[in-house]
Amino acid sequence: MISNDLPSLADFLAEPIARRALLACLMIGFANGFVSAFVVLRKSALKIGTLSHALLPGIALAVLLVGLTQWSALAGAVFAALLVGLGSIFLSRTSRLDQDTSMGILYTTAFAGGYLILTQLNVRQKLDEWLFGSIVGMADSDLWIAFAISAIAVLGLTALQRPLLIYLFEPNIAASLGVPVRFLNYATFAITILVLISSLQAVGCILSVGLMVAPAATVYLLTNNTRMLFWGGGIIGGLGSVAAFFLSYPLGWSVSSTIILVLGGLFLLAYIFSPQYGFFSRLPSK
Amino acid sequence: MPTSNSKDHVCWGAGCHHEHQHQLEVSHLRVSYREVLALDDISFRASCGRSIALIGPNGAGKSTLLKALAGLLPLKSGSLRWRDSPLAKSSHEIAYLPQRGEVDWQFPITVRGLVEMGRYPNLGWWRAYSRHDAEIVERALDAMELTDLQERQISALSGGQQQRAFIARALAQEAHVLLLDEPFTGLDKPAQDNLSRLFRELTAEGRLLIASHHDLQTVKGYYDDVLLIKKSQVAFGPVEEAFTPSKVELAYGSSEHPKSQIP
Numbered sequence: 001m002i003s004n005d006l007p008s009l010a011d012f013l014a015e016p017i018a019r020r021a022l023l024a025c026l027m028i029g030f031a032n033g034f035v036s037a038f039v040v041l042r043k044s045a046l047k048i049g050t051l052s053h054a055l056l057p058g059i060a061l062a063v064l065l066v067g068l069t070q071w072s073a074l075a076g077a078v079f080a081a082l083l084v085g086l087g088s089i090f091l092s093r094t095s096r097l098d099q100d101t102s103m104g105i106l107y108t109t110a111f112a113g114g115y116l117i118l119t120q121l122n123v124r125q126k127l128d129e130w131l132f133g134s135i136v137g138m139a140d141s142d143l144w145i146a147f148a149i150s151a152i153a154v155l156g157l158t159a160l161q162r163p164l165l166i167y168l169f170e171p172n173i174a175a176s177l178g179v180p181v182r183f184l185n186y187a188t189f190a191i192t193i194l195v196l197i198s199s200l201q202a203v204g205c206i207l208s209v210g211l212m213v214a215p216a217a218t219v220y221l222l223t224n225n226t227r228m229l230f231w232g233g234g235i236i237g238g239l240g241s242v243a244a245f246f247l248s249y250p251l252g253w254s255v256s257s258t259i260i261l262v263l264g265g266l267f268l269l270a271y272i273f274s275p276q277y278g279f280f281s282r283l284p285s286k
Numbered sequence: 287m288p289t290s291n292s293k294d295h296v297c298w299g300a301g302c303h304h305e306h307q308h309q310l311e312v313s314h315l316r317v318s319y320r321e322v323l324a325l326d327d328i329s330f331r332a333s334c335g336r337s338i339a340l341i342g343p344n345g346a347g348k349s350t351l352l353k354a355l356a357g358l359l360p361l362k363s364g365s366l367r368w369r370d371s372p373l374a375k376s377s378h379e380i381a382y383l384p385q386r387g388e389v390d391w392q393f394p395i396t397v398r399g400l401v402e403m404g405r406y407p408n409l410g411w412w413r414a415y416s417r418h419d420a421e422i423v424e425r426a427l428d429a430m431e432l433t434d435l436q437e438r439q440i441s442a443l444s445g446g447q448q449q450r451a452f453i454a455r456a457l458a459q460e461a462h463v464l465l466l467d468e469p470f471t472g473l474d475k476p477a478q479d480n481l482s483r484l485f486r487e488l489t490a491e492g493r494l495l496i497a498s499h500h501d502l503q504t505v506k507g508y509y510d511d512v513l514l515i516k517k518s519q520v521a522f523g524p525v526e527e528a529f530t531p532s533k534v535e536l537a538y539g540s541s542e543h544p545k546s547q548i549p
Contacts, residue, residue, distance in 0.1 A: 026375050041393070156456040162411055164401050176356040176382040177459070178407045224439040 009249055018145055021136045021255070025241035027143075028135070028202040029259070031150035031203065032236020033215030035195045037228075040159060040216040041168040047103075049209040052196055054107040056205050057114025058131060064117055074145075074197055081193050084110060133204035134255035135245075136203065141186035144203065149198045153191050157230065165226055201255035204243060214263040220265075221274040240266055249278040308334040308462060310355075310494060315364035317347075320484045324350045326518040328364070331549050334462065334512070337485050337495040338507035339525075341502065343538050348498035349385070352465045355496065356382035368463070378407030379538045381456030385467040385503045387447060390442040395453050398436040401426055403457030404544065426457035430484075446477030453484065466497035470504070505529055 012018045039048055062072040082108050089166025091102035116128040129137070138146070157164065163179045175181045199208040216233035223229060237264045248258035270281045287352050295439075316330040325347045340348050353359045354504065355366065366373035381404075398515050404426070405419045409495055427433045431452040435443060447491060449469055470478050485508060489495055499505060505525065507510060512528040514520040520537040521528040 011363065018478060025440055030486060154446065159411065162406060162409070163396075169395060169403070170384065172388070173356075173358065173382055175383055176358055176380070177403065178378060220394065224396055226399070 007106070009246070012249060013195050017136065020138050020140070022242065022245055024135050024202060025144055025245045025255070025259070027150050029215075029241030030234040031153045031195055031207075031239035032144075032202075032211040033198045033240075034230055034234035035153050035191065035232040036212050036214065036216035037219070037226070038164070038168070038216075039192070039212050040220055040230070040233075041134045041226070042188075042213050045209060045213045046100075046197065048192070048212050049138075049214065050103050050107045051081050051193070052200060052205045052212075053111045053194065054080050055200055056080070056130060057110040057117070058083070060121070061116040062116040063121060063126075077197050077200070078193055080110065080114075081196070085189070088133065100242070105109050125136065129201065129204070131204045131206055132254065133200070133202050135202040135255050135259075137202070142282060146198050146201070149194045153195050154234070156187065156191050160184065161227070161230075164188070195228065195282040205258055207256055207260045208264060212259040214260070214267050215240065218263070218267045218270045221270040222275045236266060299474075300315070308368075308386065308494070310373075310463060310490075311365075311367040312355070313365050313367075315351075315354065315366070316362040317350055317359055319350075323362075323457065324517065325515075326521050329500075330513055330519070330522040333479040333494070334492050334494050335489050337489045337497070337508070338511040338512045338513055338514065339505045340496055340513050340530075341497040341500070341505065341529075341534075341537070342515040342520070346537070348515065349467055352382065352464075352467050352496065352498060356380055356465050358382065362531045362544055378459065379462045381459050381464050383449075383452045383460035383464065383469065384458060386472055388467075389440075389452075391448070394439065396437050396439060397432055397454075398423065398427065398441065399460045400440055400451055401432075401436075401454045402456040404461075407459055409481065423458050426454040429457060432455040444477065445473045446480055449473065449477075449481060450484070452486070461493070463494045463496070466495065468500065469497050470499065470501065472510070478504070497500065503533065 012024070037118045039045055055077040058076035058078070059073045060076070060079070062076025066072045080111060084103065087106050088099050088103035091097060091106070092099040095102075113128075118130075155280075164184060165173070166177055166179050167174045167181060167184045169179070196214065203211050215237035216229050218236055219229050219232035223232065240262045243257040244262040245255055247253070247262065248255045251258075270278065276279060292293060310332045313329045315325060316323065317325040328351060340351060342348055348358065354361060355373075357380070368376055368379065399489060401423050402415070403422065405415065408421065423427070423523075426435070427436050429483055430453055432447065432454055435447060440448065441450060453464070469481060473481060482504075485495055485497075489510070497509075499508070506529065509521060509525060513522045513523050514528060514533055514537050516537045521533040
């Protein structure tokens with residue numbers, strides 16, 4: 001990918017494709033960072049990893065049936081997420097296996113099937129995009145969808161903040177305070193799936209967990225304020241992705257991998273240097 | 287507090303009198319987990335201003351009963367009534383305080399944030415958090431001597447302070463009935479004595495306290511009434527009547543030598 005006659009960064013930014021990518025980094029990074037607060041507080045990082053892989057076969061199936069469009073991919077992704085989510089509950093209830101085990105089997109099987117379908121379909125390049133993201137190649141319509149998803153996620157979680165906090169703090173007890181637990185289950189699941197789709201497009205299903213966990217995990221080590229966790233997660237996700245975009249260009253690195261690398265690096269910094277919960281703060285001070 | 291109507295009734299301060307005795311009426315309560323019956327035929331009637339020790343051997347269904355009263359478990363049969371109407375209608379008047387071990391103490395929330403959660407039943411999603419709400423939260427913090435600690439993250443509290451933080455949330459909720467799961471467990475002696483004193487204050491102000499309790503030695507000093515269960519109800523009544531060696535032995539069996547534990 002690296003060539004010596006690379007146009008300068010300023011020239012590159014003059015291209016619409018670059019500006020779209022920059023905007024996508026900011027928007028998708030922010031929305032994912034914002035939602036990562038929910039993921040961290042819900043302690044559902046592994047479940048997100050599972051879901052992100054489960055989306056692939058749904059997308060593959062949709063491509064097989066109706067061809068590749070934004071909406072078919074979206075519908076396929078939602079279908080697959082529901083199928084694996086509900087399927088694992090069904091499997092665990094009707095056998096002696098627990099839900100994690102059931103999910104582990106279901107999503108890897110589904111992923112393998114989805115991969116094979118996509119390779120048979122001769123959409124090799126598209127396949128790579130779903131696996132590793134395509135934040136640089138986004139069209140205007142992609143951007144609008146990303147914008148809509150980001151707005152729904154941020155507004156939805158903000159509007160639900162009050163009951164959501166109790167639900168996250170005491171999932172088993174929240175109902176006694178009148179929190180609509182079942183509704184929150186569905187609403188947050190819907191938001192998670194939507195945001196997952198946007199991160200799938202940006203960094204791909206293999207790296208999307210990082211984008212949906214690392215930003216708030218970093219802030220988690222710095223604050224005891226839950227509102228800060230959401231907004232701080234959004235800011236780290238957005239700015240981290242933008243920084244990664246600028247970093248990746250001169251180095252010729254893949255943008256999606258650079259985003260995850262930058263977010264991982266920021267997390268590491270917080271882990272080591274956080275004044276309250278960092279590695280050094282745990283050392284006995286003498 | 288000004289004289290309160292039945293909707294906005296706050297039991298602050300010992301001077302607060304009740305228009306009528308508020309009664310919790312539990313009749314023929316049965317709860318089961320899937321096919322296994324966890325509670326069978328629990329019936330008792332309790333009034334505001336009392337503290338009730340819920341005792342029984344491990345697996346007797348103490349936590350299950352508290353959760354059922356809090357509306358967290360479906361009833362198989364029987365009824366729960368509070369102030370002559372179904373309990374579910376006034377669930378905001380009931381506060382459930384979880385066992386300390388069930389709480390995620392690392393959750394990024396301050397003491398004040400925890401207490402503010404108690405305003406949720408009154409506020410819902412949208413209604414603005416007003417000066418009135420802030421005053422109630424501050425009074426609850428003050429009553430539990432947590433004002434100076436309000437900005438602390440909840441894991442940076444002692445066991446007794448953590449217990450008080452949850453009681454403060456129940457106060458902010460303006461709850462009449464406090465359901466506590468093993469509130470004394472894990473507290474050192476001074477903290478236990480302090481909590482016991484708080485219990486007396488809370489009941490003197492007209493609240494009803496129901497707490498599961500496993501230390502038979504301290505039942506007499508801490509509570510007014512005893513509800514003794516072993517899946518079904520063994521005894522209920524004032525400590526002197528219901529907490530007798532023979533009844534305790536009925537619930538615990540002789541193998542655990544409960545007699546030696548009763549002072």
